[in-house]
Amino acid sequence: MPEGAKAQRVYLSLREDISNGVYTLGQNLPGEVKLASVFEVSRVTVRRALHALCADGLVERRAGSGNVVCNSPSLNAPVAMNFNTLMPQVAEMGRNTTAKLLSFTYNKAPDYIAQAMGLATGDPVQIATRVRLTDDQPFSHLTTYVPQAIATSYSENDLANTPLFTLLERSGVTIAQASQSVSATLASPSVADALDVQVGSALLSLQRLVCDDKGRGVEYLVARYRPDLFTIDMTLARVGEESNRYWEPTIARDTAANKKSVSA
Amino acid sequence: MPEGAKAQRVYLSLREDISNGVYTLGQNLPGEVKLASVFEVSRVTVRRALHALCADGLVERRAGSGNVVCNSPSLNAPVAMNFNTLMPQVAEMGRNTTAKLLSFTYNKAPDYIAQAMGLATGDPVQIATRVRLTDDQPFSHLTTYVPQAIATSYSENDLANTPLFTLLERSGVTIAQASQSVSATLASPSVADALDVQVGSALLSLQRLVCDDKGRGVEYLVARYRPDLFTIDMTLARVGEESNRYWEPTIARDTAANKKSVSA
DNA sequence: CGCACTTGTATGGTTTGTAATACCGGTTTA
DNA sequence: TAAACCGGTATTACAAACCATACAAGTGCG
Known part of the structure; x- marks a missing residue:
């Protein structure tokens, strides 16, 4: 069985973290090499994921400086249905x-x-x-x-x-x-x-x-x-x-x- | 961005259908060529998915006859903690x-x-x-x-x-x-x-x-x-x-x- | 400036997934 | 029995995804 695209997994995982507040809006995100070692993939793969996040408008890529979070999806989301007794x-x-x-x-x-x-x-x-x-x-x-x-x-x-x-x-x-x-x-x-x-x-x-x-x-x-x-x-x-x-x-x-x- | 393994998609899709009752336990499942055309993939890809389903014990493969559903997932799940008021x-x-x-x-x-x-x-x-x-x-x-x-x-x-x-x-x-x-x-x-x-x-x-x-x-x-x-x-x-x-x-x-x- | 760090870019090679095709053998049914 | 279908196997070929590496270029700081 195929393993399922790795770049996509990195992308989804990072997106989760951003919307969950692990990475806040300021200047954050670990470097590409750091991410690559954490996810145990190559740097090229991490970059694919970051590019996708950038295309979504979630992060801004700055050469030499790093990647900054510039928006949060679920923050302004039309959240949520809520119920107590369901x-x-x-x-x-x-x-x-x-x-x-x-x-x-x-x-x-x-x-x-x-x-x-x-x-x-x-x-x-x-x-x-x-x-x-x-x-x-x-x-x-x-x-x-x-x-x-x-x-x-x-x-x-x-x-x-x-x-x-x-x-x-x-x-x-x-x-x-x-x-x-x-x-x-x-x-x-x-x-x-x-x-x-x-x-x-x-x-x-x-x-x-x-x-x-x-x-x-x-x-x-x-x-x-x-x-x-x-x-x-x-x-x-x-x-x-x-x-x-x-x-x-x-x-x-x-x-x-x-x-x-x-x-x- | 990568598209995500096709064989896995076929596998998941079929598994869903089986557990949702689209295909019941009797003698069913369309033929491999039929599935290949429905999912718009090659027959090899379908076969990979079917092999995985077979390994999970969900379908039984019979040469000349077809694929029959022989189990439903989530049955033998090793469940679970349970609580009401949490x-x-x-x-x-x-x-x-x-x-x-x-x-x-x-x-x-x-x-x-x-x-x-x-x-x-x-x-x-x-x-x-x-x-x-x-x-x-x-x-x-x-x-x-x-x-x-x-x-x-x-x-x-x-x-x-x-x-x-x-x-x-x-x-x-x-x-x-x-x-x-x-x-x-x-x-x-x-x-x-x-x-x-x-x-x-x-x-x-x-x-x-x-x-x-x-x-x-x-x-x-x-x-x-x-x-x-x-x-x-x-x-x-x-x-x-x-x-x-x-x-x-x-x-x-x-x-x-x-x-x-x-x-x- | 120069150092340390970052992203950007380019190259080459390996692995993996997928496709297309052909052929074999078993099963069913007319 | 023979035709029609089915899955099982194998081959070849191609493309996508991935990896490793090296180097260029931008940024921030002492």
């Missing part, structure tokens, strides 16, 4: 953002999904892939799996305009519980294309299983988010006495105050 | 895992951290970098920033053995609130080395600001987690009536039951 804000977002339906089929679900939802292997599910945009910028790539019996109660058109929760609850499903798991993955070509990022970028990954009051799975979500446009924020309060102190999530509908405290 | 389980983990102190200095904090903690730019903070391992596998890379006045109440040795929360509360600090932000980043050379992953791998990223009862920042955490060994899990319950339904986090100390439902 779901409610997603529902609210449904009104402020646009969605695009990429694919829509009925098929049997992958085993691990069928198993998690409590379906027999081979049961048909509706598989829909959507992309959500804010200000014409795609920030999330969602693939949902819904048992066919439930899914037939709404149309392909509904899906493009209305959040799935609303559709499900309108269909008479009583949503009771959800369990979700957050992780990170690399952008595969298809989602990279849909999210308008480079292949190999880091993406926030979310898997969610939604169950009704009878414990049957009604939705399984596989989501990918652009980390520069989307973060999962939450605030916790320390409660309890003495040796029995523990953390409790703060239920904050209006979390505007938190946005500034922990940037991203 | 903090308590971290404290529990402190006893089951080992930690290694990589660096320990007093220095001025980066601008954006000083600002978030409400410090004057230039105020010295203790900067400690630790790696946590489970079964000798490093899974998290933590960098903590603590104001020097507070940090002097415990020793460098304490830090390697005891969770920071315990140390802080033992020092008389009244921890009141925390706000955190979850995202994804690429592995930079230094953390990649510490976490034993390739440079450019995807990592789960967590930033956390902890404040005391007077609203002063007492700890700022920058954490990186290996997505294959660590996920953030949580369960939510749907409560409320009719139009006022919303999600509420389930406070689950014992979340063993959730582990199986949403794998990773």
Whole structure:
């Protein structure tokens, strides 16, 4: 298997560091030879990455002096969706953002999904892939799996305009519980294309299983988010006495105050 | 800029499709020539990708017959730490895992951290970098920033053995609130080395600001987690009536039951 | 100035990924 | 059985990416 372009890895890594505040706007960045030894590549490769950063307007190259950071991408970014209990804000977002339906089929679900939802292997599910945009910028790539019996109660058109929760609850499903798991993955070509990022970028990954009051799975979500446009924020309060102190999530509908405290 | 290995793109794309249910377990996958034309690469390139998939145990290659899907990824994942309210389980983990102190200095904090903690730019903070391992596998890379006045109440040795929360509360600090932000980043050379992953791998990223009862920042955490060994899990319950339904986090100390439902 | 450091440029050679083509052998189906 | 498809293998060729090196030129500082 090919190793994957090294120059691109250097480029992405440096871009990360800049947007994460490792290198601030003043006069910084290690020298080319230093970077080359850190990344264990040749200086030519480092230069390719630096040229790309320069073309992006992130660094300015000064012969004899060094490379200075002259802009930060995510600083003035239209950041971010934020949520505490995750779901409610997603529902609210449904009104402020646009969605695009990429694919829509009925098929049997992958085993691990069928198993998690409590379906027999081979049961048909509706598989829909959507992309959500804010200000014409795609920030999330969602693939949902819904048992066919439930899914037939709404149309392909509904899906493009209305959040799935609303559709499900309108269909008479009583949503009771959800369990979700957050992780990170690399952008595969298809989602990279849909999210308008480079292949190999880091993406926030979310898997969610939604169950009704009878414990049957009604939705399984596989989501990918652009980390520069989307973060999962939450605030916790320390409660309890003495040796029995523990953390409790703060239920904050209006979390505007938190946005500034922990940037991203 | 290099384009990034084609064979790898085909590999990732196919893997995505398999795990997303586009190709199910039966007898499928288009022929090699068909795939080559779809991806607009040569047949040799497709074959490389298929060989890699075969080595992963995802497809079985049958001469004369075709390629059949024989497994789905993420099934046998060696998952994972899991937590709901994040903090308590971290404290529990402190006893089951080992930690290694990589660096320990007093220095001025980066601008954006000083600002978030409400410090004057230039105020010295203790900067400690630790790696946590489970079964000798490093899974998290933590960098903590603590104001020097507070940090002097415990020793460098304490830090390697005891969770920071315990140390802080033992020092008389009244921890009141925390706000955190979850995202994804690429592995930079230094953390990649510490976490034993390739440079450019995807990592789960967590930033956390902890404040005391007077609203002063007492700890700022920058954490990186290996997505294959660590996920953030949580369960939510749907409560409320009719139009006022919303999600509420389930406070689950014992979340063993959730582990199986949403794998990773 | 002169030294130490930086980026800019040029050269040559090696490695790697990719393409195009041809041929062999197994599988399926008419 | 024979034709049509499939994957397995091999060859040749080309281009891109990468590396190592050396040297020129710009900058900052004592």
